[in-house]
Amino acid sequence: MSFDSSQRSNSDTVISLEQVWKTYRMGDQDVHALAGVDLEIKRGSFWAISGSSGSGKSTMLNLLGCLDRPTSGVYRLEGQDIATTSDDELSDLRLSYLGFIFQNFNLIQQLTVQENIELPLFYQGVDASEAAKKSRSLAERVGLADRMGHRPTELSGGQQQRVAIARALMNDPSVLLADEPTGNLDTATGDSIMEILTELHDQGKTIIMVTHEPEIAAHAQHELVMRDGKVASITQNNATAGVPA
Amino acid sequence: MIGERLYRDVRLGVKTLLLHKMRSILTMMGMVFGVGAVIAMLAVGEGASKKALDEIRRLGSQNIIINSQQAVENSGQNSQRIRMNIYGLLYADLERIQSSYDTVVRAVPAKLIRSEGRVAGRSQELRLVGTTPEWFDLVQREILAGRQLLDRDVEQNANVVVLTEHGARKLLAGRTAIDTEVLINQGYYKVIGVIKSESTQSGSMQTPDQNIDAYIPLNVAIERFGDITTIRGNGSRSRELVELHQLIVEVDKREHVESTAASIERMLSVFHPKGDFRMSVPLALLRQAESTQRTFNIVLGSIAGISLLIGGIGIMNIMLASVTERTREIGIRRAIGAQRKQIIGQFLIETVVLSMTGGLIGIGIGLLIPWIITIVADMPTVVTPWSVMLSVVISVGIGIIFGMYPAMRAANLDPIEALRHE
Ligand SMILES: Nc1ncnc2c1ncn2[C@@H]1O[C@H](COP(=O)(O)OP(=O)(O)O)[C@@H](O)[C@H]1O
Ligand SMILES: [Mg+2]
Numbered sequence: 001m002s003f004d005s006s007q008r009s010n011s012d013t014v015i016s017l018e019q020v021w022k023t024y025r026m027g028d029q030d031v032h033a034l035a036g037v038d039l040e041i042k043r044g045s046f047w048a049i050s051g052s053s054g055s056g057k058s059t060m061l062n063l064l065g066c067l068d069r070p071t072s073g074v075y076r077l078e079g080q081d082i083a084t085t086s087d088d089e090l091s092d093l094r095l096s097y098l099g100f101i102f103q104n105f106n107l108i109q110q111l112t113v114q115e116n117i118e119l120p121l122f123y124q125g126v127d128a129s130e131a132a133k134k135s136r137s138l139a140e141r142v143g144l145a146d147r148m149g150h151r152p153t154e155l156s157g158g159q160q161q162r163v164a165i166a167r168a169l170m171n172d173p174s175v176l177l178a179d180e181p182t183g184n185l186d187t188a189t190g191d192s193i194m195e196i197l198t199e200l201h202d203q204g205k206t207i208i209m210v211t212h213e214p215e216i217a218a219h220a221q222h223e224l225v226m227r228d229g230k231v232a233s234i235t236q237n238n239a240t241a242g243v244p245a
Numbered sequence: 246m247i248g249e250r251l252y253r254d255v256r257l258g259v260k261t262l263l264l265h266k267m268r269s270i271l272t273m274m275g276m277v278f279g280v281g282a283v284i285a286m287l288a289v290g291e292g293a294s295k296k297a298l299d300e301i302r303r304l305g306s307q308n309i310i311i312n313s314q315q316a317v318e319n320s321g322q323n324s325q326r327i328r329m330n331i332y333g334l335l336y337a338d339l340e341r342i343q344s345s346y347d348t349v350v351r352a353v354p355a356k357l358i359r360s361e362g363r364v365a366g367r368s369q370e371l372r373l374v375g376t377t378p379e380w381f382d383l384v385q386r387e388i389l390a391g392r393q394l395l396d397r398d399v400e401q402n403a404n405v406v407v408l409t410e411h412g413a414r415k416l417l418a419g420r421t422a423i424d425t426e427v428l429i430n431q432g433y434y435k436v437i438g439v440i441k442s443e444s445t446q447s448g449s450m451q452t453p454d455q456n457i458d459a460y461i462p463l464n465v466a467i468e469r470f471g472d473i474t475t476i477r478g479n480g481s482r483s484r485e486l487v488e489l490h491q492l493i494v495e496v497d498k499r500e501h502v503e504s505t506a507a508s509i510e511r512m513l514s515v516f517h518p519k520g521d522f523r524m525s526v527p528l529a530l531l532r533q534a535e536s537t538q539r540t541f542n543i544v545l546g547s548i549a550g551i552s553l554l555i556g557g558i559g560i561m562n563i564m565l566a567s568v569t570e571r572t573r574e575i576g577i578r579r580a581i582g583a584q585r586k587q588i589i590g591q592f593l594i595e596t597v598v599l600s601m602t603g604g605l606i607g608i609g610i611g612l613l614i615p616w617i618i619t620i621v622a623d624m625p626t627v628v629t630p631w632s633v634m635l636s637v638v639i640s641v642g643i644g645i646i647f648g649m650y651p652a653m654r655a656a657n658l659d660p661i662e663a664l665r666h667e
Contacts, residue, residue: 062661065580067579067580067660067661067664068661087584087585088584088585088586091579091582091583091584091585092582092584093582094580094581094582095581095582095583096582098582100580100581102664106573106576106577106580106664107577108574108577108578109574110260110261110264119578119581120581120582122253123578123581123582123583123584123587124582125250127249128249128253167581171582
């Protein structure tokens with residue numbers, strides 16, 4: 001099996017989960033981190049996943065992010081079943097279809113802002129001048145064009161998260177995955193990050209965000225609540241400004 | 246394309262290493278001194294052995310050299326009387342050797358006589374070598390002026406002499422050498438040629454030529470000087486009768502040298518029960534020197550191997566620490582889409598950059614030390630190209646071998662765990 005980044009299904013559905021289980025064996029006991037999840041995520045939708053600690057949010061995001069495989073069930077990303085993929089193919093899927101935004105930003109300290117942003121294209125083998133052009137335009141988009149040569153440590157938390165967003169957009173991902181993107185930021189800065197995400201959604205990006213803060217979750221179209229590895233509820237959030245249902 | 250990628254990877258590796266300059270430098274030290282010591286020691290060893298080997302080779306590896314020597318019971322006499330010492334190689338020995346061995350191409354005799362040479366008031370102690378033109382075939386010397394002895398000099402009983410460069414300079418003091426008449430023992434000898442001096446003389450071997458040699462035809466030497474020489478010591482006088490002082494025997498093949506030498510020695514022992522001769526076989530000495538050199542190289546190689554091993558372990562140790570320290574970075578790269586082999590590549594390149602930089606600095610030091618030794622201690626040193634090339638190969642190899650394990654550790658980290666790492 002091989003994946004081609006240019007090959008995107010033209011279907012409305014980006015992600016579909018059918019009876020997905022993720023079971024960890026702890027001693028002689030099975031822990032079902034995911035216990036039969038069914039889910040369909042349409043292109044261009046904005047999802048918030050919430051739930052109490054231990055409910056399976058992180059496991060879910062890792063799975064959606066192709067960092068892990070389900071124990072059973074079917075996970076399709078852009079129509080491709082990832083059940084039997086090799087480690088290298090999972091890497092290719094992440095490189096082609098996914099962008100990650102983390103709670104603690106996860107920039108590489110010894111690289112400059114520009115080099116951090118260009119990382120996905122570095123692994124795609126895109127040549128340097130093309131990568132530089134693209135990183136510049138994305139840096140402009142998140143308002144950091146004048147910080148390209150700086151190190152992450154020279155930036156504030158909000159600025160670092162913007163760099164991380166620019167990096168996540170570098171490969172034109174099908175899905176942006178954000179794990180508590182405002183968790184390490186003060187309210188004002190967090191709001192500005194949410195503004196960027198909302199803007200990206202308005203421009204048609206598919207976003208899946210894990211958060212435990214209701215105010216943050218309120219930015220999303222769909223609010224999925226997990227409990228004991230299961231989908232407890234899905235709420236449509238029609239209050240989201242300017243988003244057609 | 247691949248070149249550009251490699252360039253980017255190497256640049257990243259260098260950048261990462263430069264973040265911890267002190268640590269990187271200390272990590273490289275093992276390689277620096279390992280490689281430096283190897284090249285320097287090899288250069289000194291090679292220089293010493295080359296000097297010895299050259300000296301032996303100059304004697305001719307197909308030659309056997311037989312010298313006359315006083316038998317033990319004859320020496321140490323303290324008599325006031327004039328007495329005659331009779332010893333050494335005989336004209337008959339020369340004929341026996343020339344006629345009885347299929348493997349002997351030729352045997353060249355020499356009479357060695359100490360005498361003074363004079364030219365226009367200058368005088369110089371010479372060692373007259375009465376020999377045949379074949380001497381010049383066996384012990385090849387560069388002719389600087391004129392010509393060597395020829396058969397016609399022998400046939401004509403000509404009073405001619407070939408000087409060494411050194412002797413000519415001492416005796417003639419810048420005057421044109423050729424055709425000058427040199428007064429030796431009440432006879433005039435015309436200088437017909439000057440050959441290059443081979444001044445080196447190892448203590449253990451009586452070399453067939455010396456600085457102050459002057460070559461004259463053998464028959465002239467016999468006619469003019471006879472076989473008896475008088476030696477004046479402090480208050481005592483002694484006389485010696487020696488027919489030939491030296492024989493150089495050329496053997497047809499290298500393989501026959503040692504057996505022929507043994508057989509000649511057996512034969513001579515019959516005629517010289519007192520043992521008033523000594524044989525030296527350059528080939529045997531050469532073999533011995535070469536085997537000493539081999540042993541030396543093996544010992545050196547082992548020391549080098551151990552020090553490089555220690556250097557490699559040092560690098561591996563630091564790289565393992567670096568992998569732990571950079572677990573999160575590895576997780577980030579994997580999440581973005583780096584494959585395992587790309588993580589392996591990244592860490593391997595860092596180790597190779599470390600070990601190779603260490604190796605290159607080591608080569609620099611290894612070239613510098615012999616140079617200084619030669620200048621300061623006036624010892625010959627020879628840096629062999631293969632030792633430098635081997636060092637480059639070894640430092641890259643060490644980087645790959647000792648970098649592989651840390652790199653695999655990095656690549657096999659679970660991305661989820663790695664991302665969670667603090
Ligand atoms: N690697 C793991 N090994 C064992 N159990 C795990 C592992 N990851 C998660 N779990 C378990 O799965 C359940 C869900 O965890 P998680 O997805 O981290 O929840 P959340 O992110 O909502 O707090 C928890 O009971 C947790 O202990
Ligand atoms: Mg969690």
